[in-house]
Amino acid sequence: MDPYLLKTLHLAGAFGLFASLGASLLAGSGKKSASMLHGISLLLILLVGFAMLKKPPMDQSWWMIKLGLWLFIGLAPVLAKRKVLPAPVVLVFTITAAATAAWLGLSKPF
Numbered sequence: 001m002d003p004y005l006l007k008t009l010h011l012a013g014a015f016g017l018f019a020s021l022g023a024s025l026l027a028g029s030g031k032k033s034a035s036m037l038h039g040i041s042l043l044l045i046l047l048v049g050f051a052m053l054k055k056p057p058m059d060q061s062w063w064m065i066k067l068g069l070w071l072f073i074g075l076a077p078v079l080a081k082r083k084v085l086p087a088p089v090v091l092v093f094t095i096t097a098a099a100t101a102a103w104l105g106l107s108k109p110f
Contacts, residue, residue: 006052013044014098017073021094024077025087035077042074049105062104069097069104 020038023031049066050056056063076094080087 001051003052006048010045010048010052013041013048016041017045018094018098021073021076021091025080025091038074038077042070046070060108060110062108062110066101066104069101072097 016037020034020041023034024038053063073094076090079085080090085093
């Protein structure tokens with residue numbers, strides 16, 4: 001598949017993910033559509049990410065760390081909904097996790 005198409009789909013998933021996080025965390029809406037967009041975006045990011053890798057490099061650990069960050073971002077709305085952390089704090093943590101995941105994907109430091 002065309003790498004530009006895969007990158008575009010990956011970015012579209014990231015944009016959808018943070019649009020859904022903004023809708024559910026900051027607006028305080030428990031809307032079903034925001035939750036659906038969150039899940040669909042997470043799935044799109046995961047599938048397209050593995051399609052870009054073709055085969056995960058088992059000798060490197062950066063992609064496993066990215067999976068952990070992906071899981072954290074997936075659980076973020078639950079943390080805010082159950083009031084484990086305040087919603088603005090959860091949003092800051094998810095933006096930090098996404099920036100870390102982007103850095104790991106681009107630089108592959110280890």
